[in-house]
Amino acid sequence: MTGKYELVVSTPRLKDIVDTCRNKPAISVDTEFARFNTYYPIVGLIQLYDGDHCYLIDPLEVEDLSSLSDLFQDPAVVKVFHACSEDMEVFQHTLGVLPAPVFDAQIAAAVLGVGFSISYQNLVEHYLSLHIDKGETRSDWLQRPLSDKQLDYAAQDVIYLLQVYEKQQQLLQTKNRLSWLDDECRDLAQDIPTQIDPLDYYRKVKNISRLDARQLTLLRSLCAWRERMARELDIPRNRVVEEKSLFIMAQLSLASRQTLQAQANLSPKQLRRYAEVLIEQIESAQDMPNEDLAPVETHSSAPVSSKSIKALRALVEQQAKLFEVAPELLAKRRHLERLLRSGGDTGQYQLPDALKGWREQIVGQVLLQSLNADS
Numbered sequence: 551m552t553g554k555y556e557l558v559v560s561t562p563r564l565k566d567i568v569d570t571c572r573n574k575p576a577i578s579v580d581t582e583f584a585r586f587n588t589y590y591p592i593v594g595l596i597q598l599y600d601g602d603h604c605y606l607i608d609p610l611e612v613e614d615l616s617s618l619s620d621l622f623q624d625p626a627v628v629k630v631f632h633a634c635s636e637d638m639e640v641f642q643h644t645l646g647v648l649p650a651p652v653f654d655a656q657i658a659a660a661v662l663g664v665g666f667s668i669s670y671q672n673l674v675e676h677y678l679s680l681h682i683d684k685g686e687t688r689s690d691w692l693q694r695p696l697s698d699k700q701l702d703y704a705a706q707d708v709i710y711l712l713q714v715y716e717k718q719q720q721l722l723q724t725k726n727r728l729s730w731l732d733d734e735c736r737d738l739a740q741d742i743p744t745q746i747d748p749l750d751y752y753r754k755v756k757n758i759s760r761l762d763a764r765q766l767t768l769l770r771s772l773c774a775w776r777e778r779m780a781r782e783l784d785i786p787r788n789r790v791v792e793e794k795s796l797f798i799m800a801q802l803s804l805a806s807r808q809t810l811q812a813q814a815n816l817s818p819k820q821l822r823r824y825a826e827v828l829i830e831q832i833e834s835a836q837d838m839p840n841e842d843l844a845p846v847e848t849h850s851s852a853p854v855s856s857k858s859i860k861a862l863r864a865l866v867e868q869q870a871k872l873f874e875v876a877p878e879l880l881a882k883r884r885h886l887e888r889l890l891r892s893g894g895d896t897g898q899y900q901l902p903d904a905l906k907g908w909r910e911q912i913v914g915q916v917l918l919q920s921l922n923a924d925s
Contacts, residue, residue: 555604555705559611567598567605568617574600576628577621578711579649581640582691582704589780589787590643590744591636594691599708606704610694615645622649630715632656632670632707639742648739655711657734658718661727663874670707677714682706730908734879748777755793761800763843768835769800770844775831791820791828805832854887862886862917869913880913881905889917897922 558564571577582595596607596618609615622629622641629649631637633656642648659668664676674680686703696704722728743754752758752766752773761769773796780787787793795814798804802813807825810816816825863886870877885904892900899921905914 554709555606555701557701558605558607561612561614561617564607564612564615565617567607568621570603571598571600571621572624572627574627576601576630576653576712576715578630578708578715579622579637580631580704580707580711581637582689582700583636583640584690584692585786587785587789589784591640592692593640593644595696595704597704597708599705599712601712604705604709606701608696609644610692619645619647622647625651628653630655630711632673632711633667634738635742638739639744642739642742642745648742650739651732652735652738653715653719653731654735654738655714655718657879658715658722658731660876660879661730661734662718662721662725663870663876666876666878670711673714674710677717678710680710682710733907744781748774751777755797757797763840763845764835764838765800765803767838767842767844768803768832769796771831771835772796772799772828775827791816791824799828799832803832803836805829805836854890858890859883859886861920862889865916865920866913869916873912875912880909881917886917889921893921 558567578597578599580597581593582597583591583593585591593609596609596615598605598607607615607618618641621627622645628651630653631649632654634649634652634654638648638652655673656668656670659673659676660666665672668676669684671682671684674682683703686700689697689700689703691700719728722731749770752770755769755773758766758769772791773793776787776790776796779790783790792815795816798814799810802809804810804814806829807821810825810828811818811821862881863883866881866886867877870880882904885902888902889899889905892898892902899918901910901914901918905917
């Protein structure tokens with residue numbers, strides 16, 4: 551499909567394109583970026599399709615990208631993406647804005663029961679009966695000049711996407727589920743990894759339910775330190791210290807160079823750079839008054855019955871089949887665990903926020919009724 555797009559390399563031309571796109575009800579958007587040895591993504595190409603023309607914007611050539619900010623914040627233009635979390639990250643870092651309103655075709659496919667986390671290739675094949683080549687997925691998007699194959703690949707990522715959007719939108723209207731999708735897409739900007747509060751990053755660590763309050767407080771401090779360091783140096787988190795090492799430090803309260811090296815597997819280089827500050831944080835957590843510790847109820851270590859989880863999952867599957875929606879979209883295991891733990895010793899179960907909204911009528915109330923009947 552070489553030639554069915556325009557390569558944009560100047561600021562004046564970009565401004566003209568933005569003016570054109572702002573007169574459209576919807577545009578499809580994608581990015582190609584690199585993140586080899588950096589914390590933040592480095593954008594190599596920005597693709598737009600307005601239904602008539604495809605624009606491939608070269609951010610390494612265009613001196614001023616700021617006009618894109620106006621387009622991405624225009625409430626009259628829907629920005630259509632596929633699996634947009636990383637694209638949102640790119641735009642937040644590159645332009646300082648988050649596109650809105652957003653329509654994520656991958657989420658729409660889950661709402662419509664087509665599949666959960668469906669690939670772009672499968673999405674196009676399902677809705678358009680077209681097979682597209684994804685051979686350039688791992689290309690170097692910072693190299694110049696970009697090859698015709700790369701440009702073709704980048705163009706097809708937005709040209710077909712807008713066609714998929716039009717079909718999905720009709721189906722969502724027919725099924726009266728546009729509000730479901732709006733709710734899902736409205737929250738997409740709330741959990742961008744490079745934007746979350748460093749003090750909240752520890753919540754992403756696996757197995758934190760194994761830690762007591764003091765250990766959890768230390769992990770929170772260590773993760774926040776690593777997050778700030780990675781951002782400041784613009785390097786991947788694990789290039790500072792690996793997550794599993796932070797977990798071991800928090801679990802065992804390692805407070806010497808010897809134990810940091812032997813048990814947390816820190817390298818000599820990491821010890822030289824970070825041992826002093828790590829030991830200081832570990833000792834500080836050991837001396838912290840109990841009332842200042844992280845609340846354990848944020849993750850609740852109460853055991854959850856596998857049998858109970860299995861029973862709730864069966865109900866989720868049942869409701870998903872009834873409403874023809876991807877079961878993974880209705881409820882994740884952690885949401886079911888949170889629901890079970892909310893009963894505590896009283897048996898008064900409370901729906902977690904993740905099971906409220908449109909999910910409450912579809913699956914939340916069913917889960918509560920089942921639990922109340924068993925209690």
